[in-house]
Amino acid sequence: MELDFDTCRKAATSRDARFDGVFVTAVTSTRIYCRPSCPAIVPKAENVRFLPTAAAAQREGFRACLRCRPDAAPGSPAWDVRGDVVGRAMRLIADGVVDRDGVPGLAGRLGYTERHLHRMLTAEVGAGPLALARAQRAQTARVLIETTRLGLAEIAFAAGFGSVRQFNDTVREIYGRTPSDLRIRRTQPEQDPGVVQVRLPFRAPLHAEALLSFLGDRAIEGIDGREGEAYRRNLRLPHGSGTAVLRPGDGHVAATLHLADLRDLAPAVARCRRLLDLDADPAAVDATLGDDPLLAPMVLKEPGVRVPRATDGFEIAVRAVVGQQISVAAARTVLRRLVTGDAFPTAAELLDLPDDAFAMPTARRRTLRALAAAVAGGDLELDGGGDRAETTARLKEVPGIGDWTAQYTAMRALGDPDAFLPTDLGVLRGARALGLPDDPKSLAAHAERWRPWRSYAVIRLWRSC
Incomplete structure (x- = not known):
């Protein structure tokens, strides 16, 4: 990746934390690499190289600064x-x-x-x-x-x-x-060997209440839930189960992870970061949305609104299907019937559920079974590793899944920053409240100016309705 030396030099000289994770500063005289925001003395220009990742610096023989911990910076x-x-x-x-x-x-x-x-x-x-x-x-x-000890x-x-x-x-x-x-360097107290406490850094600002209220309103008893200023989430991980308690703080989210197998630490951290959209660039998002005079007051009032995403893409797709044309509260009740333990069912487990576990019309039950069959059979990947356009198109091939369900899934499960739901009733109500066009065709045309951040506009419109 090409990095402009002068731009990187200015960011590092001003210790601009917005660039943490975007690049690292490698100092040739000390063979140490740092975050752009490192408080250490800024090295001379002739002794500096700018590299795109910590791995790139390590590959060239640079050691991580133990003061600024560049390997723990927010993701790019x-x-x-x-x-x-x-x-x-x-x-x-x-x-x-x-x-x-x-x-x-x-x-x-x-x-x-x-x-x-x-x-x-x-x-x-x-x-x-x-x-x-x-x-x-x-x-x-x-x-x-x-x-840990x-x-x-x-x-x-x-x-x-x-x-x-x-x-x-x-x-x-x-x-x-x-x-x-x-x-x-540190002495740790006694604790459960399966408990790890980590800090998940993010680029400020972060509107924590928007995240907590969204996730809390849609929580499924026994799976997740809001606990005051924290959010608890059960995790299904590659080597076993886990639980994350996430509490937003100043510049980071404090995460307490209970893991059945510590080999799942990295996946657990990655999924928690993804869930809370912690690698987003709020300055870029808010700058684009704030250019619209009708959105600008809300952006100014609530900076740093993120897109609540997912720890399990299949779960989000199921939530989207269940949520078609019913309220959030009603969807929670239906979803609870699908849960038999302390984790959301996998695609294979959902296929094994009896018909009476699906408290919904027959057509929607068939859609869920078809969705589960596609995921269980490997024809559909919803973990964010697949091509977004191709995955969205394949979703629409599932009987009963239309554009609304596919776009909702793309926004939350696939991490598409530019998904849009112009026919959603909440989106239309929010648009009306802000003085925006409130019919799908006109709103979709107006929303073109919000690219490539229309997913973030959706969250803001929901918050306005």
Whole structure:
């Protein structure tokens, strides 16, 4: 990825935190790389290189700054919103696909050869899939070293390393400290070995109440729920179950993760970040929406509104089908009937449910079964790793799924920043309240000026109705 030296230099000199995660500053004289906002003395221009990712810096032999922790910066908004193969690959790597299935598994999911995938990632982010996964393992290991009292050998395998020696060598290379040295820096109290407390940074501003109220209003008893200023969510993870308690704070969300298997730390963090849209660039979103005089007062009053997304794409698609033409409260009641334990059913589990578990018209039950069959059979991927346009088109091929359901799923499950629902009653009511056109055709035409952030406009219109 091309980085303009002068722009990056200005951002680093002014310690602009908005660029954290967009690039890292690699200092050739110290062989250390930092966030743009690092409080350390700004190095001379001739001693600086700007690289797109922490993995790219590590690949070239730079060590992470232990003061600003550049490996723990918010993810790049570019990879979060992009629907191309590089953006999809970055999301899948963050979810731990390389650790579980190797590079062949990642390449297979994306439909490319390993060589071509490596070439594309290296050109765009400065590192191939193995280097990116290695950087993530190192960060996971550091979090476990500093926040738990687990043995270092346990941490090595929980973080995804193949051996203790590989773990020791990688930590020493990336942080310039041995694992034991990192642990000496902090003394941790006794706690459940399956509990990990981490901070999930974001780019300010973040309108936490908008997130909490949206998710709380749609909570399913036994699966998730709002608890004051926090949100609790049960997680279905690759190696077992988990629970996340997420509490927004100043510049970060405090996450308490209860994990049945610590190998699921990285996927749990990735899914929580995705759920709360923490890698978004609110300045870019609000600048575009705020250019519309009819939206500007709301943007000014409530900066940093995010799109509540998903930890499970199939669940969102089911919610969308169930929510067709009924209220949010009624949808919650229907959805609760589908849940038999403490996790939302998988596609295979939903197919096994008896007909009387579907408290809905026969046609809608058939739609849910057809949707579940497509996901269980591998014909439809709703985890954000697939091509968005292709996935949305395949959704519409499922009998009973139209544009509203497909766009809602694209917005929340696939992370499409530009989905739009011009026929939604809540959207139309919100538009009317703000003085916008309140018929679908005229509103859709007006919304063209909101591209590529129409999903964020949908959330704002819902909040206005």
